[in-house]
Amino acid sequence: MTHTVPTEIMKEIEGLVKELNYNAYLYYVLDSPVMADADYDKSYRRLRDLEEHYHYILPDSPTQRVGAPALEKFAKVKHEEPMLSLDNAFSPDELREFDKRNRKLLSPDDVLEYTVEPKYDGLAMELIYIDGVLTSASTRGDGYEGEDVTRNIRTIKAIPLKIENSTVPARVDIRGEVYMQIADFEALNLQRAKDGEPPFANPRNAAAGSIRQLDPSITASRRLLLACYGLGFAKGLSLTSHAELINWLKQARFPVPAAFVMAKDIEEVISAVTNIEIGRQSFPFETDGAVVKVNAFALQQKLGMKTREPRWATAYKFKAHQAATLIRDIQSSVGRTGVITPFAVFEPVRIGGVTVSRSTLHNWDEIQRKDIRIGDTVLVERAGDVIPHVIAVLTEKRTGAEQVVPLPVVCPACGAGVVREEGEVAVRCISLHCPAQVQEKIIHFSSRGGMDIEGLGEKNVELFYSRGLIKHFEDIYRLKKEDLLELPRFAEKSADNLIAAIGKSKQAALSRFLFSIGILHVGEYAAKVLARNFRKLEDLYNISPEEIITIKQMGDKIAGSVSAFFSDPKNIDLLNSMVKLGIIITNPDYETEKTAGPLDGMTFVITGSMPKPRKEIETLIEKHGGHAASAVSKSTSYLLTGDDPGSKLDKAKQLGVKVISYEELLKLIEDKDKQPKLF
Ligand code: IVH
Numbered sequence: 001m002t003h004t005v006p007t008e009i010m011k012e013i014e015g016l017v018k019e020l021n022y023n024a025y026l027y028y029v030l031d032s033p034v035m036a037d038a039d040y041d042k043s044y045r046r047l048r049d050l051e052e053h054y055h056y057i058l059p060d061s062p063t064q065r066v067g068a069p070a071l072e073k074f075a076k077v078k079h080e081e082p083m084l085s086l087d088n089a090f091s092p093d094e095l096r097e098f099d100k101r102n103r104k105l106l107s108p109d110d111v112l113e114y115t116v117e118p119k120y121d122g123l124a125m126e127l128i129y130i131d132g133v134l135t136s137a138s139t140r141g142d143g144y145e146g147e148d149v150t151r152n153i154r155t156i157k158a159i160p161l162k163i164e165n166s167t168v169p170a171r172v173d174i175r176g177e178v179y180m181q182i183a184d185f186e187a188l189n190l191q192r193a194k195d196g197e198p199p200f201a202n203p204r205n206a207a208a209g210s211i212r213q214l215d216p217s218i219t220a221s222r223r224l225l226l227a228c229y230g231l232g233f234a235k236g237l238s239l240t241s242h243a244e245l246i247n248w249l250k251q252a253r254f255p256v257p258a259a260f261v262m263a264k265d266i267e268e269v270i271s272a273v274t275n276i277e278i279g280r281q282s283f284p285f286e287t288d289g290a291v292v293k294v295n296a297f298a299l300q301q302k303l304g305m306k307t308r309e310p311r312w313a314t315a316y317k318f319k320a321h322q323a324a325t326l327i328r329d330i331q332s333s334v335g336r337t338g339v340i341t342p343f344a345v346f347e348p349v350r351i352g353g354v355t356v357s358r359s360t361l362h363n364w365d366e367i368q369r370k371d372i373r374i375g376d377t378v379l380v381e382r383a384g385d386v387i388p389h390v391i392a393v394l395t396e397k398r399t400g401a402e403q404v405v406p407l408p409v410v411c412p413a414c415g416a417g418v419v420r421e422e423g424e425v426a427v428r429c430i431s432l433h434c435p436a437q438v439q440e441k442i443i444h445f446s447s448r449g450g451m452d453i454e455g456l457g458e459k460n461v462e463l464f465y466s467r468g469l470i471k472h473f474e475d476i477y478r479l480k481k482e483d484l485l486e487l488p489r490f491a492e493k494s495a496d497n498l499i500a501a502i503g504k505s506k507q508a509a510l511s512r513f514l515f516s517i518g519i520l521h522v523g524e525y526a527a528k529v530l531a532r533n534f535r536k537l538e539d540l541y542n543i544s545p546e547e548i549i550t551i552k553q554m555g556d557k558i559a560g561s562v563s564a565f566f567s568d569p570k571n572i573d574l575l576n577s578m579v580k581l582g583i584i585i586t587n588p589d590y591e592t593e594k595t596a597g598p599l600d601g602m603t604f605v606i607t608g609s610m611p612k613p614r615k616e617i618e619t620l621i622e623k624h625g626g627h628a629a630s631a632v633s634k635s636t637s638y639l640l641t642g643d644d645p646g647s648k649l650d651k652a653k654q655l656g657v658k659v660i661s662y663e664e665l666l667k668l669i670e671d672k673d674k675q676p677k678l679f
Contacts, residue, residue, distance in 0.1 A: 005054045005055075005056045009050060009054055009056070010056060012050065013047065013050050013051065013054075013056055013058065013061075014058065016043055016046060016047040016050070017047065017058050017060060017061050017062070019043060020040065020043055020044060020047065020062045021060060021062060021160075021161075021162075021164075023035040023040055024062060024157045024158075025160070025253050027157070028157045028158035028225070028255075029158050029253060029254070029255040044062065044063070047061065047062070047063060048063050051063060059133055059161065059162065060133070060160070060161035060162035061161075062157075064154065064161065065154045065155050065156075065157065065161070065220070066155055066216070066217065066220050067216075067217075068151040068154075068216045069215075070214050070215035070216070070217075071151075071214045071215075072214070073214065074147035074148050074149065074212075074214070075147070075148040076141075076145050076146070076147065076148065077126075077136060077138035077145065077146055077147070077148045078144065078145050079126055079138070079140075079141075079143070079144060079145065079146065079173075079232060080173060080232055080233035081173070081232040081233050082143045082144050083124060083126060083140045083141075083143045083144075083146070083175065083232070084143060084305065084308060084309055084310055085143070085308050085309055086119075086291065086309055086310075086313055086314060086315040087306075087309045087313075087314045087315070088289075088314065088315050088316075088317050089292075089314045089315070089316045089317070090316075090317050092270045095266055095269060095270055095273070095292065095314070095316060096266055096270075098266075098292070098314050099112075099265075099266035099269075101311070102294065102299075102303060102311070102312070105302070105303055105311070106299060106302060106303070110296075110299055110302070111296070112265075112294065112296075112299060113262060113263065113264055113265075113294075113295040113296070114262070114263045114265075114266070114268075114269045114292050114293060114294060114295060115242045115243055115246075115260065115261070115262055115263070115292070115293045115295050116260075116261050116262075116263055116269055116272040116273055116276065116290050116291070116292055116293075117229060117257035117258075117259065117260045117261075117290065117291055117293075118257055118258065118259055118276055118280070118283070118285075118287040118289075118290055118291070119287055119288060119289040119290060119291045119315050120177035120179045120227045120229075120257070120285065120287060121177075121179060121202070121203060121204045121285070121286040121287060121288055122177040122178050122179030122180070122203070122204055122207040122208070122227075123139060123140075123177065123178045123179075123204070123207050123208045123211055124139070124140040124175065124176075124177055125137055125138065125139060125140070125149075125153065125175070125176055125177070125178050125211075125226070126138050126140070126146065126173055126174070126175055126232055127153065127159065127173070127174045127175075127176070128171065128172075128173050128174075129163055129169075129171065129172050129173075129174065130170070130171050131168065131170060131171075132162055132163040132168035132169075133161070133162055133163075134150075134153075134154070134159070134160070134161050134162070135150075136148065136150050137149055137150045137152075137153035137154075137159075138150075139211065139212070143308070147212070149211050149212065151216045152210075152211050152213060152216050152219040153178075153211070154216070155216055155219045155220035156178065156219075156224045156225070156226060158224075158225050158226050158255050159226050159254075160252070160253050160254060163252045163253075164252065164253050167236075167237070167248075169234055169235060169236035169237040170235045170236040171233065171234065171235045171236070172231070172233075172234045172235075172236075172237055173231065173232030173233045173234065174228050174230075174231065174232070174249070174254065175228070175229060175230035175231065175232055176226050176227055176228035176229055176230070176254075176255075177226070177227050177229065178207050178211055178224050178225070178226050179203060179204070179207050179224070179225055179226075179227065179285055179286070180203045180206045180207045180210070180222070180223065180224055180225070180285075181203070181223070181225065181284045181285050182203060182284060182285060182286060182353045182354060183284065184222075184223040185200065185202075185203040185206050186354070186355070188200070188206055188222065188223075189206075192457075193459075195455075195457065195459070197455075197457045197458075198447070198448075198457060198458065199386075201386055201387060202286065202386050203285070203286045204286070206222070207224060210222040210224055211224070225255065225285075226254075226255050227255055227256065227257045227258075228249050228254045228255060228256055228257075229246075229256070229257055229291070230245075231245055239297065240296065240297055240298070241295045241296050241297055242293050242294075242295050242297070242300075243262055243295055246260055258283070259275075259276055259279065259283075262295065263292075269292050272290070273290040273292065273316045276290045277290070277318045277319075280318065280352070281352070281353065283353070284353075286352070286353070286354075287318070288317060288318055288383075289315045289316050289317045289318050290315070290316045290318075291313060291314075291315050291316075292313065292314050292315075292316060293312060293313040294312035294313065299312065300312040320381045320382060320383035321351045321352030321381065321382045321383075322351070322379055322380065322381045322382075322391065323349050323350070323351045323356075323379075323380055324349075324377055324378065324379055324380070324394060325346045325347050325348075325349035325356075325377070325378065325380055326346065326347040326375070326376070326377050326378075327344045327345070327346060327372065327373070327374055327375065327376050327377075327378055328345045328346065328347055328374070329344075329345040329374055330342055330343070330344055330345070330361065330367070330372070330374050330405045331343060331345060331412070332408060332412050333412075333413075333436070334411060334412065334413045334414075334429055334434060334436035334437055334440070335437070335440055336437055336440035336441040336443075336444050336518055337428070337437070337518075337520055338411075338428040338429040338430070338431075338434065338437050339426045339427070339428055340408055340411065340412065340418060340426075340427045340428065340429060341360060341361075341362070341363065342360075342361040342362075342363070342364060342367060342405070343358055343359060343360045343361055344358060344359050344361055344372070344378070344390060345357065345358050346358060346359065346380070349380065351380060351381075351382045351388060352382055354382065354386050356380065356382060356386070356388045359380060359387065359388045359389060359390055360387070361390065363425045363426060363427070364407050364425070364427060365425045366425075367405060370390065370392065370393060371393060371395075372390060372393055372405075373393075373402035373403055373404050373405070374402060374403040374405060375399075375401055375402035375403060376393050376394070376397070376398065376402050377393075377394045377397035378390045378391070378392065378393050378394065379391045379392045379393075379394060407420075407427065408427060411429035411430075411431065411434055411436075413429065413434055413435060413436030413437075414429065414431050414433070414434040414435060414436065416429055416430055416431035416434060417429075417430050417431075418430065435465065438465070438471070438472065439461055439462060439465050441472075441473065441518050442461050442465070442470060442472070442473050442476070443457070443458055443461050444516070444518050445473040445476070445516045445517065445518065446461070446473075446476065446505075446516075449515065449524060450512070450515060450516035451505040451508060451512065451513070451516045452505060452512075453476065453498075453501050453502055453504075453505045454497075454501040455494070455497055455498045455501050456476065456498065456501065456502070459489075460489070460498075463487060463489060464479070467487065469483055472574065473516075473517070473578075474574055474577050474578045474581060476502055477502065477506070477578065477581035477582060477583065478581065479498075479499065479502060480499075481495045481496065481499050484498060484499070506582050506583050506584060507584050507586070508583065508584070508585055508586075509531065509585070509586055509587065509588055509589065510530075510531040510534070510536070510537060510585050510586070510587040510589065510590075511524075511527045511528045511530070511531035511587075511589050512527070513537070513583075513585050514527040514530055514531060515527035517575075519561055519562055519565045520561040520565075521557055521558045521561050522558065522561070522562065526553075526554070526558055528589060529551065529553050529554065530548075530551075530562070531587055531589040531590065532589050532590060532591045533551050533590075533591070533623060534587075534590070535587060535590050536585070536587060537575065537579075537585055540562070540566045541566050541572055542566060542567055543562065543563055543566050543567075544563055544612070544616075545559040545560050545562075545563040546559075546612070546666075547612075547616060547620065548562055548563060550620050550623070550624070550666065550669055550670075551623070597623070597624035597625025597626070598624050598625065598668065598669050599621060599624040599625045599626030599668070599669065600625035600626070601625070601626075601637075602625075602626045602627070602637040602638065603626070603627045603628075603629050603635055603636050603637050603638075604621050604626055604627070604628050604629070604636070604637065604638050604639075604640050604665075605628075605629050605630065605631065605632050605636050605638075605639050605640065605648060605652075606618070606628065606639075606640045606642075607639060607640070607641050607642070607645045607646050607648040607649060608641045608642035608643050608644050608645035608646065608649075609642045609643045609644055610640070610642040610662055611642070611662050612662070617640070617662070617665075620665075620669075621665075624669050631648075632648050632651045632652050632655065632657060633655070634655055636652065636655070636657045637657070637658070638657065638658050638659070638660050638665075639652040639657050639658070639659045639660070640660060640661070640662065640665055641659055641660070641661065642661070642662065
């Protein structure tokens with residue numbers, strides 16, 4: 001049944017939308033709320049009820065920010081004007097150089113002024129407003145085409161759904177940075193640690209991870225902000241400079257960069273960037289530089305662009321944040337391949353607004369080289385990421401009570417012996433049953449880059465492992481809801497969610513699966529290469545290192561470890577039992593069409609006994625673009641001969657067909673194949 005909407009109800013709805021939007025603007029953009037939370041909620045509920053009852057919903061109603069269902073994947077959006085990156089300047093002199101270059105390209109009577117604003121460390125976005133209404137929001141992508149994240153962007157309350165209070169152009173593409181404040185980032189990481197989820201490395205990753213979510217309700221739960229700093233395509237907007245743009249954006253209620261200033265010449269620019277560099281300690285957001293732009297659009301146009309960057313702008317990069325602190329302890333952790341990595345535990349210290357309490361020391365060579373001891377005061381640097389680095393020991397602060405940390409002789413997790421291989425800096429635990437390694441393997445398996453089992457983070461893996469529920473990653477697929485309900489961390493809903501996430505991960509691409517199972521040296525890229533070359537998992541069983549080496553990009557080290565992995569019957573049992581537990585592996589990466597291989601267009605015939613099974617050699621030839629035939633003819637390119645060749649050799653000689661050995665075949669593939677090897 002449809003309702004006709006009484007005029008006074010329409011008026012009320014319009015009034016509520018206006019009131020709520022204005023208050024959201026005061027709260028999220030100007031950071032100065034006037035309406036009490038309870039009043040806001042009351043008006044919001046009234047609006048929602050009226051909308052539901054009368055089916056009268058305005059496009060910019062705050063109720064329209066949330067509630068869109070999750071997507072399968074993002075659609076692509078083309079940028080009308082490419083989204084560029086920025087050149088860098090690392091010193092005042094490099095800024096002077098930038099200015100000199102500009103002056104050279106312009107004429108003496110051009111009035112060259114600059115603007116200066118902080119460089120926000122987040123995710124670049126393009127927002128398209130048609131007739132004043134937000135219709136599309138996309139990420140930068142490769143600069144020409146990004147991902148459609150409109151539904152997620154709508155959940156950010158600092159972003160107007162409709163342009164208010166200003167000239168409304170027919171179309172305007174607004175560029176800006178979505179970012180997260182440091183305090184919100186720290187709170188989010190704290191929550192994630194409680195939920196057993198891995199922390200984000202920095203506010204930028206947190207912002208990017210929150211936007212690139214297929215489920216908008218996750219984006220809505222993160223406190224994201226926006227700073228608008230640029231224009232893409234526009235129609236019906238007559239602005240002549242960057243400063244005018246910033247003003248127009250402000251009027252239209254868009255958030256603009258804090259500390260935006262004009263500069264008459266490059267010396268003023270230098271003092272402005274210095275002010276921002278000093279002031280950034282107290283900014284609530286992360287910034288690693290200031291962006292300097294030529295103010296007049298006409299001059300921007302005259303200066304034009306290089307391949308990826310405009311000539312009219314540059315980013316002045318700040319020095320990394322540093323602070324001194326005390327090393328309370330040096331501990332170590334064991335990774336999934338058994339590598340033991342030392343880390344320093346600090347007296348917590350704030351560096352560039354972020355609290356830092358530990359840092360990796362990489363390996364014992366590094367500790368010895370820098371002579372880092374427990375009790376030392378060290379200089380710590382944080383560049384962008386939260387993960388800091390020890391730059392130097394402040395030896396003048398030594399008291400003599402500092403302790404040197406010896407190389408470990410046993411694994412800190414399981415007490416087994418350790419080895420340090422020739423030419424390697426890493427110290428490794430030798431036990432195959434080391435609980436730290438096993439747990440790390442399972443964490444890697446279920447991580448986002450791996451099988452992506454949401455909710456099976458570090459904390460839950462530790463819990464399941466300690467309760468004996470998971471001894472290896474195949475056991476993940478044996479978990480039952482009843483098992484989870486017996487554990488302290490789980491209730492009905494969380495147990496359902498985890499079981500559903502495990503079920504969802506059962507469908508996997510071969511490349512992802514190969515990466516997840518943690519074969520030594522097989523990273524995401526090597527896993528992709530393997531998947532391109534082997535149709536199915538079983539094709540890798542008992543494979544020889546030689547066969548892998550013939551693949552482009554594969555070197556001795558990977559070949560050895562892949563072959564060793566697939567020749568171990570225990571591993572094959574594990575893989576088979578995972579398939580039995582319902583894992584379905586597809587291979588969208590397999591290259592059926594051979595792209596120009598080194599043996600392209602060549603026909604081979606094999607005779608005599610070969611060092612490898614014939615089938616294997618034929619596959620090898622085909623994998624590299626060649627064709628294996630059974631009889632020698634004029635069109636045969638090479639006869640591959642082993643010991644005791646048959647009559648085919650005579651025939652080949654008769655026809656003048658070249659004769660080569662197996663080794664020469666391998667060389668042929670290798671020589672023509674100049675692709676760099678991974679290892
Ligand atoms: S202007 C053509 N202004 O930095 C220049 N960019 O390294 C377009 N960024 O992709 C960018 N704060 O994501 C500009 N105030 C600011 C910025 C800013 C952050 C980002 C932006 C851009 C990247 C370039």
